[in-house]
Amino acid sequence: MNSEKTLSGKTVLLMAIAAGVIVANLNYIQPIEGLIAASFHVSKATVGIVAMLTQLGYAFGLLLIVPLGDLFNRYHLIQAMLVLSIIVLLVAFWSPSIVVFGIASLLVGVTSVAPQIIIPYAASLAPALHQGKVLGNVLSGLLTGILLSRSVSGLLGSVMRWQFVYLFAAAAGVILLVVLHRYLPRDSRQQPNLQYLKVLGSLPTLLRQQRYLQSAAINGFCLFGVSNVLWSTLAFYLAAQYHMGSDVAGLLGLLGITGVLFASIIGQLVDRYSPRLTISLGIVFSTVAFLVFAVLGHFFIGLMVGIVLLDLGTQFSQVSNQAIVQSLNRKASSRNNSIFMFSYFLGGALGTFFSTFAWSHYGWGGVCSVAAIFLVIAVLGHLILREPKQLRNV
Incomplete structure (x- = not known):
């Protein structure tokens, strides 16, 4: 694969946007914790534990899912994780109890690790002399997602039921999935003959x-x-x-x-x-x-x-x-x-x-x-x- 032809400026921008949209899922809960507590009639401390579960899920995802990028086709793996993320976000939107919402929040963290698959994918496609610049641009998108997610969540939570924050996130995920399927570069690597447990080991x-x-x-x-x-x-x-x-x-x-x-x-x-x-x-x-x-x-x-x-x-x-x-x-x-x-x-x-x-x-x-x-x-x-x-x- 010719990296310089594959990784155009538009492709880098797409990867940056994808990283930002997906990583935002981790932070939507923070400004609306009070609304969630009132909705489920639980203490703010309980909702704080739920918010921690999202971060805990992210940690598990980093260890258990991100290494799969060396084992499977990254083009398909990124999209598969995005599909799972959309499903989990819809469960969070629908959650009838704090227990279900807590499980969904844990899984939101697990399924939001795609940006950490996108980053090495972008690096592998980048010409060696411009790798730092490409990574900087992708990380700019990731940082923007973190920065804006709290503002978006707080604004939506102030004008409608907090559950619609997760419906909004799922809708953004669906749009992103369609765009990635059409425009994300195919992973042309020869897939290594590795086993999952050996990869973790x-x-x-x-x-x-x-x-x-x-x-x-x-x-x-x-x-x-x-x-x-x-x-x-x-x-x-x-x-x-x-x-x-x-x-x-x-x-x-x-x-x-x-x-x-x-x-x-x-x-x-x-x-x-x-x-x-x-x-x-x-x-x-x-x-x-x-x-x-x-x-x-x-x-x-x-x-x-x-x-x-x-x-x-x-x-x-x-x-x-x-x-x-x-x-x-x-x-x-x-x-x-x-x-x-x-x-x-x-x-x-x-x-x-x-x-x-x-x-x-x-x-x-x-x-x-x-x-x-x-x-x-x-x-x-x-x-x-x-x-x-x-x-x-x-």
């Missing part, structure tokens, strides 16, 4: 044998953990410091547009210079962000500046590490991505847990201390494992 070996995968996993773990340290406690801090509600926290999330705008540029920097350099910048931006939070967080403008810097740091890490992971071994690219994203997700989950604990016992200073621990680990990993200076022939 190969994950620890791949991590052990690839030092650059180890460095990407540790860096992603730390910098996404740092990001979640802020976003898990921001609503608490706004309420305590400024007497503002979660709606303002959602609006501050729109500052994440900075990461969307810069993702493609970061990808070009990775191609032109060095992933080691761009990851260094990611650590620097994230560190400066929490210095701003610690010193100037009591000023609202300081909080806004810190959020922009933190988002830039997170995106420098995400785009750079994805470029490294996808340059390692194209035959194992889906499995490598599964390992990286599981580490990424695990760091985010632990960042959420420890920052919430720190806020309850030590306030904002404790939150910033948790971030400092993650950043120290990131620096040590950066110095000890050392990312590649360039991506070709890694």
Whole structure:
């Protein structure tokens, strides 16, 4: 397959849109948790557990489904996962009880991992010299989906029953399925003679044998953990410091547009210079962000500046590490991505847990201390494992 002919700008845009539409399913629940609790006559804590099930399902999907991209035809696998996602979203729309909705939410997470199949697929089709740029563009779509999903869900929930949020998501999935079936490039790889259990069993070996995968996993773990340290406690801090509600926290999330705008540029920097350099910048931006939070967080403008810097740091890490992971071994690219994203997700989950604990016992200073621990680990990993200076022939 000729990568340069196959991966046109329109194809990259389609992959970016697909990643954004699908990943949005993970976040629709967050702004409407109160509406769901009232509808099913359960506590907000119960709905919080349901929201956690979506993330838990995503983690299972990363480990159990994403590696299938190395085993099956990706063109068909992406569409199969989208069909399952549409079915599950319709079950969430129809759910007559919190138990059924909880099961549906778990499965929404499991079936929403297609973007992590699309990312290595895009990398495999991209010319080697432009892989970082292509990944940056696809990740821009993914970030846009995350950014807009909460706003869309909140808006729909304010004008109609919350269940229609999931009907809207299913309808978007149907439209996307038709477009992908018509325009997504066919996967022309010769399918490897691998067995599913052997594919799963190969994950620890791949991590052990690839030092650059180890460095990407540790860096992603730390910098996404740092990001979640802020976003898990921001609503608490706004309420305590400024007497503002979660709606303002959602609006501050729109500052994440900075990461969307810069993702493609970061990808070009990775191609032109060095992933080691761009990851260094990611650590620097994230560190400066929490210095701003610690010193100037009591000023609202300081909080806004810190959020922009933190988002830039997170995106420098995400785009750079994805470029490294996808340059390692194209035959194992889906499995490598599964390992990286599981580490990424695990760091985010632990960042959420420890920052919430720190806020309850030590306030904002404790939150910033948790971030400092993650950043120290990131620096040590950066110095000890050392990312590649360039991506070709890694």
